[in-house]
Amino acid sequence: MITFKEKVMKNKIFRLALILLLAGWAPLAQAAGKLRVVATVPDLVDITRRIGADLAEVQGLARGPEDIHQVVMKPSFVTRLNKADAVVYLGLSVEHSFLPGLLEVARNPKARRNADTFGCLGPGCIDCSEGVNVMEKPETLSRAEGELHPQGNPHYNLDPQEGPRMARLIAAGLARLDPEHAADYERNLKAYLSELEPRIAEWKRLAAALHGFKAVSFHKDVAYLGRFTGIDFVDTVELKPGIAPTPTHLEQLVKKMKGQGVKLIVREQQYDAKVCEWLAEKTGAGIAVIGTMANALPDSETFEKFSERNLKALLEAAGKRGP
Numbered sequence: 001m002i003t004f005k006e007k008v009m010k011n012k013i014f015r016l017a018l019i020l021l022l023a024g025w026a027p028l029a030q031a032a033g034k035l036r037v038v039a040t041v042p043d044l045v046d047i048t049r050r051i052g053a054d055l056a057e058v059q060g061l062a063r064g065p066e067d068i069h070q071v072v073m074k075p076s077f078v079t080r081l082n083k084a085d086a087v088v089y090l091g092l093s094v095e096h097s098f099l100p101g102l103l104e105v106a107r108n109p110k111a112r113r114n115a116d117t118f119g120c121l122g123p124g125c126i127d128c129s130e131g132v133n134v135m136e137k138p139e140t141l142s143r144a145e146g147e148l149h150p151q152g153n154p155h156y157n158l159d160p161q162e163g164p165r166m167a168r169l170i171a172a173g174l175a176r177l178d179p180e181h182a183a184d185y186e187r188n189l190k191a192y193l194s195e196l197e198p199r200i201a202e203w204k205r206l207a208a209a210l211h212g213f214k215a216v217s218f219h220k221d222v223a224y225l226g227r228f229t230g231i232d233f234v235d236t237v238e239l240k241p242g243i244a245p246t247p248t249h250l251e252q253l254v255k256k257m258k259g260q261g262v263k264l265i266v267r268e269q270q271y272d273a274k275v276c277e278w279l280a281e282k283t284g285a286g287i288a289v290i291g292t293m294a295n296a297l298p299d300s301e302t303f304e305k306f307s308e309r310n311l312k313a314l315l316e317a318a319g320k321r322g323p
């Protein structure tokens with residue numbers, strides 16, 4: 001005889017099995033006939049969704065608020081990568097904390113890993129750093145300069161003007177993998193660019209107010225942002241990329257900021273707020289909190305919103321008019 005308790009338990013197991021069955025089937029049903037794409041950061045998820053539209057099922061890995069140099073690998077990432085037709089990533093080793101390890105475990109021939117460079121090598125790899133005019137390229141391969149940017153500064157997504165280039169690469173990659181729909185990807189690309197490019201022109205006009213404005217950033221990730229806005233970044237709060245500030249460095253930084261009239265501190269949201277507040281108090285500088293990828297901060301889930309939000313933060317902290 002089955003007791004009430006057993007009946008409830010059986011019911012629960014049945015329901016769980018049903019949920020698992022549906023969960024297992026649903027993505028397959030949704031993805032039927034669609035390209036399965038994994039994009040490493042929310043900016044790329046957004047752009048890929050705009051280009052892929054209803055022809056691609058796009059999933060992301062990093063959520064946005066993380067430090068991109070320290071994204072923690074999760075089992076669900078492996079499952080996503082294992083089934084992917086394409087992997088869209090920023091490249092220049094910026095995904096070093098999670099992508100090479102995941103590619104190795106996922107064993108997806110479409111996204112093979114290069115044993116020497118740790119890069120993505122298969123036909124499904126869409127490297128969005130292709131064609132970037134890389135800034136802060138190290139002259140030597142010395143590890144002494146900080147280990148986080150061995151191929152030069154990889155944070156090019158902070159320059160809104162890199163958006164159209166990334167979008168074109170993604171469109172070309174999707175068309176290569178799914179030539180039957182090449183015309184659709186091209187049409188979606190044009191529609192996206194016709195929306196994005198006028199915004200970039202407007203941001204560029206607003207950014208003129210920041211030209212020559214001196215600033216320090218926490219991490220050495222703002223070269224491309226400096227290129228776009230004209231902000232003159234004179235130093236970092238970190239001693240070197242990935243190396244925390246020492247008391248001596250902070251003392252020297254205060255002197256330097258006072259001496260050069262630096263009135264802006266740019267804090268990437270994942271970094272220590274307290275040290276920036278201390279520095280602001282010592283120097284009278286304003287603090288702009290920015291994201292280094294989309295969705296790092298609220299209401300910045302798309303590349304467009306992310307770019308605009310960062311610019312607004314800079315203009316406001318510098319005492320200029322925002323968008």
Ligand SMILES: [Zn+2]
Pocket residue numbers: 069148149155219220221241
């Ligand atoms: Zn970095």
